[in-house]
Amino acid sequence: MEFEFTNLESEEFAFRHLEGEEVLAEISWTMLGDVMAVEHTFVSPKLRGQGVAKKLLDRAADYAREHDYKMEPICSYVVTAFERYDEYADVKA
DSSP, rough: OEEEEEEEEEEEEEEEEEEEEEEEEEEEEEEETEEEEEEEEEEETTTTTTSSSHHHHHHHHHHHTTTTTTTEEESSHHHHHHHGEEEEGHHHH
């Protein structure tokens, strides 16, 4: 599954999976210096149960690593994932 990097506004960004113009999956954040404040994760009912939210978070974490950013979890999904999985320890703000 491909995720498209999108600049939503000046400091707001996202990775999205689209079907035509419809957003089926998205993780979005606001850049605060070198910290990605991850505010929202969305997966359409069409894709639920397939691990898409985790794939989105993995892609965002890879992006953070590529740019030496940290991630601040605000979205409840990301908060839970950061508590549950040690693989994100290196990007936690």
